[in-house]
Amino acid sequence: MLDGRFKPFYNNATITQANGDSGDSCQRVGTYLFLNWILGKKSATEYTHLTYALQSTRGRFRRSPDVNHWGSRPSNLSRDQLSVMRLALSAYGDKTFNITYWKQFLRLGFHQNFLRGTDDPNECWKIPDVMTPEELTCFIRHNRIWALYPLVFCLDLLLLLFLLYRDPKSWDADNMHAQKLYYSILFMNTPVANIAFGLYAKTNYLERIDNYYALENNGIPPMAQLYREADAKMREYVCSKYWYMRFFFRS
Incomplete structure (x- = not known):
């Protein structure tokens, strides 16, 4: 490995x-x-x-x-x-x-x-x-179909909607949503995806991912560690590339 x-x-x-x-x-x-x-x-x-x-x-x-x-x-x-x-x-x-x-x-x-x-x-x-609409935007982003960027922008609003309807008991939702959010930022970025990440960072998603991958839950503890390392890299990336994101990640 x-x-x-x-x-x-x-x-x-x-x-x-x-x-x-x-x-x-x-x-x-x-x-x-x-x-x-x-x-x-x-x-x-x-x-x-x-x-x-x-x-x-x-x-x-x-x-x-x-x-x-x-x-x-x-x-x-x-x-x-x-x-x-x-x-x-x-x-x-x-x-x-x-x-x-x-x-x-x-x-x-x-x-x-x-x-x-x-x-x-x-x-x-x-x-x-x-x-899902999220899967459709993944296809558009991967193939860099810029003519459909307005559609991607609009569908990214669902990333904000996720925060409103986030299930407090569903660990698996955060495990999947966080990495899909990273992907949305790195491929055909939209300001909506950036802001959704900034707001998401105010929640306890990393703690819930820790719990999801905990050994007592038959999980994979190093995956939670890997998540935290990648998340730190993503925070550093958005703050260096998009000035307004620094308002979300002030120490």
């Missing part, structure tokens, strides 16, 4: 929970790669190894590379898993990013999880997750 702190959580060619379960490995790998990319820690070899293991065919991801795990079926991959992985694909300039989107566009915007994400032997059918 590029980051040695994660070696105890590396099992079966992927990053797992503390107990070795790989049901959320697609999201964990995406988070690990994207946050390290923010910090300038990149390894093409590790990136290829980790992402290749999570694809059944190119652009068709799965939760787990373990063939004996229910998450190895691509039909169980949820939006929460793939949307985070896409941040890493985009950051590395991987052409697989667009492949995942075109596959979804051909499904009329639906994700691939038409089976319930459990180890239920009956493999119950379900309505797949649908594409």
Whole structure:
């Protein structure tokens, strides 16, 4: 592993929970790669190894590379898993990013999880997750479609709306939202994304991410540490690049 702190959580060619379960490995790998990319820690070899293991065919991801795990079926991959992985694909300039989107566009915007994400032997059918406005802006940002910048600007207002309706009991929401906010700042930046980050920094999101990845919650403690390092880098970045952001991060 590029980051040695994660070696105890590396099992079966992927990053797992503390107990070795790989049901959320697609999201964990995406988070690990994207946050390290923010910090300038990149390894093409590790990136290829980790992402290749999570694809059944190119652009068709799965939760787990373990063939004996229910998450190895691509039909169980949820939006929460793939949307985070896409941040890493985009950051590395991987052409697989667009492949995942075109596959979804051909499904009329639906994700691939038409089976319930459990180890239920009956493999119950379900309505797949649908594409969110946030996912649409991710596609626009990655491909630098500047003609749609006004649309991105307007949809970024949802980043502010998240603060109003932030669930005080949902740790996972902060785990996903923070890195998507970082991405919105780094790719086709809008003032709305910057301000949303400044306001978000006034909340306890880092503490909630700490709790989410705590060992007692079967989490990955070094991921919380990695988050704090990347977050500090993002604060430094916005303050140096956008003068008005210093008002949000006064010591």
